[in-house]
Amino acid sequence: MLFETLIAEKVTFHFxxxxxxxxxxxxxxxxxxxxxxxxDITLVVFGMSKISGKSPEVTxxxxxxxxxxxxxxxxxxxxxxxxxxxxxxxxxxxxQLNSDYNPVTLDETGTPNQSRSPVLVEYSSPNTxxxxxxxxxxxxLLGYSVSEILKATxxxxxxxxxxxxxxxxxxxxxLAWKKFGNEETPESTGMKGDHLVGKYxxxxxxxxxxxxxxxxxxxxxxxxxxxxxxxxxxxxxxxQKWEAGDLETLSLWSTMNQWVYAGFDVTYxxxxxxxxxxxxxxxxxxxxxxxxxxxxxxxxLYKKADGSVWVNLQSEGLDxxxxxxxxxxxxxxxxxxxxxxxxxxxxKFDKLIYVVGNEQxxxxxxxxLILKKLxxxxxxxxxxxxxxxxxxxxxxxxxxxxxxxxxxELIDNMIVEAEKLTVELGKLEDFNSQEAHELFNMLGLGxxxxxxxxxxxxxxxxxxxxxxxxxxxxxxxxxxxxxARIQSVLRKAASLPGLKNYxxxxxxxxxxxxxxxxxxxxxxxxxxxxxxxxxxxxxxxxLANYAYELARAxxxxxxxxxxxxxxxxxxxxxxxxxxxxxxxxxxxSMKMMGIDVPQRM
RNA sequence: GGCCUCGUAGUUCAAUGGAUAGAAUAGAAGUUUCCUAAACUUUUGAUAUGGGUUCGAUUCCCGUCGAGGCUACCA
Numbered sequence: 001m002l003f004e005t006l007i008a009e010k011v012t013f014h015f016x017x018x019x020x021x022x023x024x025x026x027x028x029x030x031x032x033x034x035x036x037x038x039x040d041i042t043l044v045v046f047g048m049s050k051i052s053g054k055s056p057e058v059t060x061x062x063x064x065x066x067x068x069x070x071x072x073x074x075x076x077x078x079x080x081x082x083x084x085x086x087x088x089x090x091x092x093x094x095x096q097l098n099s100d101y102n103p104v105t106l107d108e109t110g111t112p113n114q115s116r117s118p119v120l121v122e123y124s125s126p127n128t129x130x131x132x133x134x135x136x137x138x139x140x141l142l143g144y145s146v147s148e149i150l151k152a153t154x155x156x157x158x159x160x161x162x163x164x165x166x167x168x169x170x171x172x173x174x175l176a177w178k179k180f181g182n183e184e185t186p187e188s189t190g191m192k193g194d195h196l197v198g199k200y201x202x203x204x205x206x207x208x209x210x211x212x213x214x215x216x217x218x219x220x221x222x223x224x225x226x227x228x229x230x231x232x233x234x235x236x237x238x239x240q241k242w243e244a245g246d247l248e249t250l251s252l253w254s255t256m257n258q259w260v261y262a263g264f265d266v267t268y269x270x271x272x273x274x275x276x277x278x279x280x281x282x283x284x285x286x287x288x289x290x291x292x293x294x295x296x297x298x299x300x301l302y303k304k305a306d307g308s309v310w311v312n313l314q315s316e317g318l319d320x321x322x323x324x325x326x327x328x329x330x331x332x333x334x335x336x337x338x339x340x341x342x343x344x345x346x347x348k349f350d351k352l353i354y355v356v357g358n359e360q361x362x363x364x365x366x367x368x369l370i371l372k373k374l375x376x377x378x379x380x381x382x383x384x385x386x387x388x389x390x391x392x393x394x395x396x397x398x399x400x401x402x403x404x405x406x407x408x409e410l411i412d413n414m415i416v417e418a419e420k421l422t423v424e425l426g427k428l429e430d431f432n433s434q435e436a437h438e439l440f441n442m443l444g445l446g447x448x449x450x451x452x453x454x455x456x457x458x459x460x461x462x463x464x465x466x467x468x469x470x471x472x473x474x475x476x477x478x479x480x481x482x483x484a485r486i487q488s489v490l491r492k493a494a495s496l497p498g499l500k501n502y503x504x505x506x507x508x509x510x511x512x513x514x515x516x517x518x519x520x521x522x523x524x525x526x527x528x529x530x531x532x533x534x535x536x537x538x539x540x541x542x543l544a545n546y547a548y549e550l551a552r553a554x555x556x557x558x559x560x561x562x563x564x565x566x567x568x569x570x571x572x573x574x575x576x577x578x579x580x581x582x583x584x585x586x587x588x589s590m591k592m593m594g595i596d597v598p599q600r601m
Numbered sequence: 602g603g604c605c606u607c608g609u610a611g612u613u614c615a616a617u618g619g620a621u622a623g624a625a626u627a628g629a630a631g632u633u634u635c636c637u638a639a640a641c642u643u644u645u646g647a648u649a650u651g652g653g654u655u656c657g658a659u660u661c662c663c664g665u666c667g668a669g670g671c672u673a674c675c676a
Binding site for chain 1: 603604605606607612613614615617618619620621624625626635636637638639640641642656657668669670671672673674675676
C-alpha cells in the first residue's frame with residue numbers, strides 16, 4: 001500500500017521509544033482510510049495495545065503525536081476507536097508523481113525472463129469431437145490471462161495445451177461421418193471443421209438413442225440396450241482398430257482431426273490466445289506405465305489378484321485408485337502421471353499450473369498426492385487452477401440437450417452487438433471501414449472477456465445470452481471508452497502550446513494537490529499491489545476489478561476537472577501526468593486480460 | 602451415504618478478521634456553452650439460518666437448510 005513501508009518503519013522506531021517495548025513491521029495492520037474519515041492511510045492499533053500496555057485509543061494518540069512531531073511524513077492524524085488515521089504531507093504526494101515515479105515499471109515488452117526456470121501453464125485442453133463452447137472460453141481466457149500476469153511479474157512462462165485427440169468420443173464422430181456423411185468436407189459444406197465434426201458427434205448420439213429405444217421395445221433393460229446398441233459396438237470396434245494401428249481408421253482419424261484443428265485455430269485466433277507448445281494425447285497416452293512399474297517395484301503401489309495396479313490413499317483420507325487395468329492398459333491418471341514427469345524432465349519447471357474445471361478437483365488432488373508418494377519433490381509445485389462452471393439462465397449447459405452456447409456464434413454475436421450500439425451512438429464519423437471493423441472486434445471481445453474474467457474463478461457464474469452483455473457499468477467497453485477518452489485529452493493537450501512536454505515534468509512549487517487528484521494517485525499507486533495479488537492468487541478478477549475502479553475514478557476526476565487551462569500550466573501538467581499514468585495502467589492491466597484498448601472511439 | 606465448492610440488494614458481481622458490507626444494473630429524480638454523455642450527481646434496496654472463537658466475523662470453527670460438483674478398470 002502507498003506509504004505503508006515508509007510509515008511502518010517510522011512506527012516501529014517510535015513505538016519502541018514511546019512505549020519501551022518492541023514491535024515488528026509485520027505486526028502492523030494498515031488499510032486505506034475510508035472516505036468518510038480524514039486521512040490517507042490507517043493503522044489498526046487494536047492488536048498493538050497489548051504490547052504497549054495502553055488502551056487502543058491512547059496507543060493511537062501517542063503514536064500519532066510522535067509521528068507528527070518527529071517525522072516529515074505526517075501532516076495530521078486522528079484517532080477513532082482503535083484506528084489511527086494518518087494524513088500524509090502534500091510534498092510526499094507530489095513526490096509520488098515526480099518524474100522518476102512511474103507505476104508501470106514492469107516489462108512492457110512481455111519478454112520472458114529466460115534465466116528463470118519456466119512456469120508451465122496448461123490450459124484449453126479441448127476434445128476433438130466438438131467445437132468449443134462458453135465453458136472453454138472461460139478456460140482459455142483464464143489460462144491466457146494468468147500466463148500474461150505471471151509474465152508481467154517476471155516469470156518465464158510456457159503456455160501449453162494438451163489436445164484430447166483419441167478415445168471413444170472421436171470414434172463416435174468418425175463412425176457417424178462414415179455411415180451418414182456422404183463424404184462431406186469443410187470445403188464442400190463451407191462449415192468450420194470443428195463444427196462439421198461436432199455435427200456428426202451429435203448425429204451419432206441421436207441415432208444411438210434411436211437404437212436404444214428400439215432395443216428396449218424388444219425387451220432389453222436400459223443397461224443392456226446401451227451396451228448392445230449396434231452403433232456403440234461399432235464405435236468400440238473402431239477404437240480397437242485405432243489402437244491396433246489400422247491404416248484406414250488412422251487415416252480417417254487424421255483427416256477429421258485436421259479439420260478440427262483448423263477450426264480451433266480460427267477460434268483461438270479470434271480469442272487472441274496462443275500456445276508455446278501443443279501436446280497430443282495420442283502421443284502421450286502410453287506414458288506413465290513405466291512410472292507405475294517403478295512405483296510397484298519400490299512397494300509404493302500394489303497389484304491386485306487380477307493383475308490391476310492400485311495406490312492406496314486411505315491414510316490421506318482418500319480412497320484406493322486404479323493406475324493400470326488388469327489387461328495392462330493405462331487410464332487417465334496413468335497418463336497424467338506420465339506427462340507430469342515428462343514435462344519436468346523436459347523443462348525443469350518452477351511451477352506447473354493446470355487450468356482445468358473444478359469437476360476434476362478430486363483427480364488433481366489424487367494426482368499430486370501420488371507424485372508426492374512416488375518421491376518427486378516437485379510435486380509441491382503443481383497447482384490446479386480450478387474454475388467453476390458458467391451457467392445459463394436455464395441452468396447448466398448440456399451438450400446432449402443442445403443448451404450449449406457455441407463459442408464462435410457467441411463471439412460473432414458480441415461483435416454484431418458492438419457494431420449496432422456504436423452505430424446507434426454515432427461514434428464512427430472519422431473511421432474508415434477497416435478501422436470500424438477493428439473497433440467492433442475490440443469492443444465485442446472486450447465485453448466478453450471482461451465479463452468472464454471479472455468473476456472469481458472459484459465461483460459459479462451466470463451468463464445470459466439473450467441480454468447479451470452490457471456495454472455500460474462494470475464492463476470492458478466502459479474501460480475501453482475511458483482509455484479512448486484519456487487519449488483524446490492527451491491529443492488535445494499535445495496540440496496546445498506549452499503543454500507538449502508534460503511527460504517529462506517536474507512540479508516547481510506545486511503544492512496544492514486537490515482531493516480528487518489525491519484519490520486518483522491513490523488508485524494509481526495501488527496498481528502494483530493489485531498485480532502482485534492477481535499473480536499470487538492466479539485470479540485475473542482482481543486485475544479486472546482494479547481496472548474498473550481506475551476507470552471509474554478517472555471519470556469522476558475528469559467530471560470535476562474537465563478543462564485544460566493553458567494559463568495554469570502547472571495545474572494542468574499535474575493532471576496530464578495523472579491522465580497519462582491512468583491510460584498506461586489501464587492499457588497494461590487490460591492487456592493482461594487479453595483485451596485491446598482503442599486509441600479513439 | 603462419503604468428500605469438495607458455493608449461498609451477499611430484484612438481478613450480476615466486490616469486500617488480506619476491521620470502522621456505517623462496496624459497485625454495476627434495474628426503479629425514482631437530475632446534469633450537456635466544456636479535451637468524448639458508452640459520462641456524471643442524488644435516491645430506494647442485501648450477508649440463507651442457529652450456535653461458537655474475540656476488542657471486532659460476510660470472512661475462521663460446528664450444526665441446519667439450499668444449489669452444484671466428485672465419488673468409473675471414461676478422458
